[in-house]
Amino acid sequence: MLYRKLGKTGVEVSILGFGCMRFPTLNGKTERINQDQTRKMLNYALDNGVNFLDTGYTYHNGASEHFLGRYLNEEDLKDVYLSTKIPSWNITRREDLDNYLDEQLNKLQTDTIDFYLVHNLNQKYWPHLEKADIFQFLDDALADGKIKYTGFSFHDELEFFMEVVDLYPWDMIMVQYSYMDEDYQAGREGIRYASSQGLGVAVMEPLRGGALANIPEDIQIIWNKAETRRSPVEWALQYIWDNPDIDIVFCGMSTLKQVHDNVKYAMDGYPEKLTSNEKYMVKEVKMAFKDRIMVDCTSCGYCMPCSEGVNIPKCFMHYNHANIYDDVENESMHYFVLLKDEERANNCIECGECENLCPQMINIKQELKKVRKTFNE
Ligand SMILES: NC(=O)c1ccc[n+]([C@@H]2O[C@H](COP(=O)([O-])OP(=O)(O)OC[C@H]3O[C@@H](n4cnc5c(N)ncnc54)[C@H](OP(=O)(O)O)[C@@H]3O)[C@@H](O)[C@H]2O)c1
Incomplete structure (x- = not known):
């Protein structure tokens, strides 16, 4: 040792x-x-x-x-x-x-x-x-x-x-x-x-x-x-x-x-x-894992603040991790422990304000629904 x-x-x-x-x-x-x-x-x-x-x-x-x-x-x-x-x-x-x-x-x-x-x-x-x-x-x-x-x-x-x-x-x-x-x-x-x-x-x-x-x-x-x-x-x-x-x-x-x-x-x-x-x-291995990213969010934060308090970049980060590592159980623990109640995807009221601001043109409303589904909210 x-x-x-x-x-x-x-x-x-x-x-x-x-x-x-x-x-x-x-x-x-x-x-x-x-x-x-x-x-x-x-x-x-x-x-x-x-x-x-x-x-x-x-x-x-x-x-x-x-x-x-x-x-x-x-x-x-x-x-x-x-x-x-x-x-x-x-x-x-x-x-x-x-x-x-x-x-x-x-x-x-x-x-x-x-x-x-x-x-x-x-x-x-x-x-x-x-x-x-x-x-x-x-x-x-x-x-x-x-x-x-x-x-x-x-x-x-x-x-x-x-x-x-x-x-x-x-x-x-x-x-x-x-x-x-x-x-x-x-x-x-x-x-x-x-x-x-x-x-x-x-x-x-x-x-x-x-x-x-x-x-x-x-x-x-x-x-x-x-x-x-x-x-x-x-x-x-x-x-x-x-x-x-x-x-x-x-x-x-x-x-x-x-x-x-x-x-x-x-x-x-x-x-x-x-x-x-x-x-x-x-580095190559790391890149190969990163290729499994589901939502191409760069966490620039342009979509924030959400009027309901949803932390959109963090919701996508946990969703991406769950997919990259094929480990929903472990990531779900992080999602529920680290995000405040209002920050989670189930608070999205689908107003669509954030989509007007996203430079990556992510279909945020749809993707947040997938986050909810993945983490069973
Ligand atoms: N303070 C905190 O917030 C916090 C949070 C998390 C962890 N921790 C501490 O950090 C420690 C390590 O983290 P962790 O247990 O969550 O995760 P980890 O060490 O990253 O992963 C542990 C798992 O890796 C697999 N593994 C380990 N050695 C292996 C080997 N030689 N071959 C194949 N698989 C192997 C096993 O999975 P399987 O059981 O599926 O085979 C094992 O349960 C914890 O035990 C805890 O003491 C602290």
Whole structure:
């Protein structure tokens, strides 16, 4: 296993972290973790140098924290780090923050959480967090020894990311990143900035929830041309590890074989290792994915503001993602979590004002109907 320093914390973390949101389950029920299988997977990962597990209050409907609390205590592990997250969308008062942290400490059977992250800090939840005095809460939790380090995970626009990085002396950030996401959300620029400020940089959803693992035949043909043969998952992970600003990649894994494979890939995850030819191929793959775009919206925003508050570019972005990656389920989660009620396509009253303004001449009314249909609104 290779290790990198997590920003200014100086903590040596394995470049592969275990994302504890995709454990195998029983009878298709997310809260029924297949504990025997998951123990084998965690044992293998930790025995082979993985030293950071990432969970969250909501993962497996709360069962992930419960399970990890038992597992970590029984195994009596040393030098294994854990991050968990407070559900920012449920916070309205300071009391909520204190109650969640105490409940999480209890579930995790510990007096202190290594890395405590604000989950999905975005513009929608930020006013409530500010009102609840989130920074005083984090200061108090640090002073009381209930947490050791702070951070936030992020799914919003780059500009807001930069603002949030500067708002508090965070220790780490967790952002969505893959070769498809260089210019999406925080993206490469946000990662560069956070790293330059000394923050530890963790990547989540490196395979876009699995969409980059099972890729269509026409795209596989591009990978087949490479001199060094790698699986699509290895290409995706190596591309991230190639970036020296990134300290750790949390990958979700649902089988023992995936853990074996990813641990093996991590043994070779050196920074700045890919050749320019290989980087060019990644670009080709990216373009091939982008060819699957359904609505040619450039997010110029000329159509905005919509009188009903519909966020037309974002509706099209989620719709395009669902098609590009052939993964409606995962994208649907983003669509409903990230957009406010009024921003979603079902608020379109078909006035057609936006169509007069669109430089791409998109038939917005019709396309928004398809968005609604795709996401079952
Ligand atoms: N803070 C946040 O807002 C947030 C949001 C999302 C995720 N996260 C964190 O980031 C972690 C990673 O994100 P994620 O789990 O959503 O997505 P991910 O890591 O991009 O994808 C995980 C999925 O990829 C597939 N996979 C992994 N390794 C593979 C391999 N070697 N071969 C074939 N398929 C492989 C599996 O799909 P199948 O199960 O379908 O086989 C697995 O469930 C999470 O577990 C969580 O800890 C945080």
